[in-house]
Amino acid sequence: MLSPKPRLLLVGLEPPEVTAITSQLDCLTVVYEHLPLSKLVDGNLYVESRLHPGTFLKVDKVIYHGIFENDFDFLTLLALWNGPCLPDAGGMMDCRLRHSGLVRALRVTKFGDIPRGMSLTSGEWHAQQPTVAKWSNWHCGENKARIQDTWTSPDEITVYEPFIEGDAVRIMLIGDKVWQIHLKGEDWLKSIHHPDAAQMLVDSDLEEDAKRLANYFHFQIVGIDYMIGIDGKKYLLEVNHIPNVTVFPFVREAFIDFAIQWVKQ
Structure with missing residues (x-):
């Protein structure tokens, strides 16, 4: 049979x-x-x-x-x-x-040197410098605010990190393929969806770090966001377990090809 x-x-x-x-x-x-x-x-x-x-x-x-x-x-x-x-x-x-995933990633990355803060409930937060607040467990670039001086946090877990001047980039991995995407935006928020977002030369240190994180989480497909400061220092921002694969045709093609071969294995 x-x-x-x-x-x-x-x-x-x-x-x-x-x-x-x-x-x-x-x-x-x-x-x-x-x-x-x-x-x-x-x-x-x-x-x-x-x-x-x-x-x-x-x-x-x-x-x-x-x-x-x-x-x-x-x-x-x-x-x-x-x-x-x-x-x-x-x-x-x-x-x-969002937040516990960041903690796990910070144990692995070489670029986790950001002094972060955290609040568990609503209340006043006194920022000593330009700061980014990230709350809730929703991804997709939402629930973020740039704050300075006094700010009232939402009644949700919120993580605070210094605002970094520089370039936001994403290392995208699909199988053995690697790309670096320069994220863009009209203001301080940067995204892969902005029309000016584009592929750029891959930074070898970020590629190595991204592959280390992918191996740790057993990911064959992942998008990892970093900041490259104006002084050249690099900082991990987030591991995207479901990164966009349709904005760029070359990423979409690689994703489809990889998925097909993965199923056939």
Whole structure:
């Protein structure tokens, strides 16, 4: 009797990327733009069928590319399953909560030399110098403020770090491919989505550091943000466990190719 085809679960990807990946694969697929109803039973991962609600299908591999408000438990389930997941589920779980993920990354990076502060509840914060406040566990460049003097923090965990004048960059890793993206913005906030954001020469020290972090978190795909100060000093800002892969065509192509080959392994 022929063995059944493996079943691939795709979560969070946009339809063009889903089509580009699945069109090159000979396997069963279940596609969700949002978090699926799922369960782990005796080490096996099951997800609810899109065609037959209430019926659960055994999943063999997962490609996950999304950030959802309440996705930490789903990532934990994937990590407990410990099956083939792209990116690594344990790494995603370790990085998903913004502040604890930063703590883990600071243990590994060579560029963690920023004196940071933290508040747990709402209250006045007295900044002694231009400071950036980052609150909540939402990523995507949101929930940040540049402050000076006195500022009232939100009623959420907030991390404070000195504002650094210089260039914001992202080291993007997909498999053995490496790019450095110069992040841009109209004000102090910099983003990969700004029309002036562009590829630039890769800094060898940042590449080495990014690869060290990727290895620590078992990531084959990751985007890591740094600041390069006007004095040339380098500082880690954040490890993006779900980095954008569609802004730049060369990154998108590499992501699709890597995902296809990963599933075929």
